Amino acid sequence: MTMTQWIVLAIIQGITEFLPISSSAHLILPSHLFGWPDQGLAFDVAVHVGSLLAVIIYFRQLIVQIVVNCLKAIGRQEHDRGTANLGWMVVIATIPAVIVGFLAESFIENHLRSILVIAVTTSVFGLVLWWADVKAKETRALSDLTFKDAIWVGLAQAVALIPGTSRSGITMTAGLMLGINKVDTAKFSFLLSIPLILAAGLLKSVELIQTPSAFDLSAILFGTILSFVSAFACIVMFLKWIERSGFLPFVIYRLVLGAVLFYVYFG
Template sequence: MISIQWIVLAIIQGVTEFLPISSSAHLILPAQILGWADQGLAFDVAVHVGSLLAVIIYFRKALIDITANFFLRLAQKPCDSNLANQGWLILIGTIPAVIFGFLMEHVIETYLRSILVIAMTTTLFGLLLWFADVKAKQVKSLDAIGWKEALAVGFAQALALIPGTSRSGITMTAGLLLGMHKVDAARFSFLLSIPLILAAGTLKTIELLQSPSSYDIQAIAFGSVLSFISAFACIVLFLKWIERSGFLPFVVYRLALGAVLFYLYFS
């Protein structure tokens, strides 16, 4: 890859992984529109590792507390029940995407990675995000939801395997529709991303090790660093933004992107 390609793709991965605008769409589109060659599996793993480290480091205290109390609960020892429950909610919310990804990976890779699909999902789920932002009650905290709500968000996360849907976008939308506060819906979405990105990165790493080839070490190293920096900044700024404002700018962006994609497809 030429340097400009991996710089752009690494920043796109970091920024769009946690914004409700679809990282998969933005990683697919440069190749289709600009004619770039596929960035390669090693680079894909590297940028996902960068974004994974960003969310883990940002939520490190919460993750330590949740994990500790989760295992204390399993051991039937005194613990913070709310934090232990959050561990269960993350686990429950992860299951649908893992199952759906295992069963549908071939179908998605073969039939759904196209500009038309991305245009349709970008527009449709952008409108759904707008509806949830405007109409949902938004009265529940993360501590107030149970396994049914976590499972519902988990099924929404499974839909995000379809390019253009946006994992963060659809999980936040589901959280809002279930009555969660904006910040709590975003927080739960970010926490849910950790096991899913970790699982996907592990599978890609195994695939990479089974088909060894030469790697561009410079691209991998700088790609992971750029992805980490852009993802961390994105998380910080996004949580501050939605605490004061809504999701309308992201809805407008998705509709504009969808319109451009429809134009490209039909022109």
């Protein structure tokens, strides 16, 4: 890859990982529009590490509170039940995606990574997000999450294994449907990204170790940094934006992106 390519791809990964606009749709476009080569496994791991660090650092205080209170709960010590409950909800909501990913990974890789599939899912789930945003009651907060809520969001997250769906987009959609306010449903979506990005990064790292290949160290280093910076900035700005605005701009963007993908496929 050239410097321009890895800079663009690292920034795309950092921004689209947390916005409800589908990272896979954006990462597939450069290769088809400009004929760019695959970024390689090592670079893929690096930019995911950058995104993971961004969300962990942003939510570091909440994460520490969750871990401490969950451990206290396990040890039957006095603890904050709301914070511990949030930790258990993250765990529960992660399980469906892990199971589906384990069972269907090869099928998804072999049959669902086409531009047509991504164009359809980008457009359809964009409209579903719009519907959920319009109908949102926003009468609940993170502290109101129940076991059933976590299962529902977890099942939605499992659907996001289909390229183009957008993990953040569909989990926020599910949260809005459950009546959770926009800011809290975004926060829960971001927290849910941590175990999944970590798991994906570990799997890719194992694969990288098993099939070692040469890579550009400077691209790996700066790709990680760029992904981190863009992801962190994205989280900060998105939470401020969503507090005073709805999801309509992202819905419109998804529909335009879907139209571009359809044009690339049929053109």
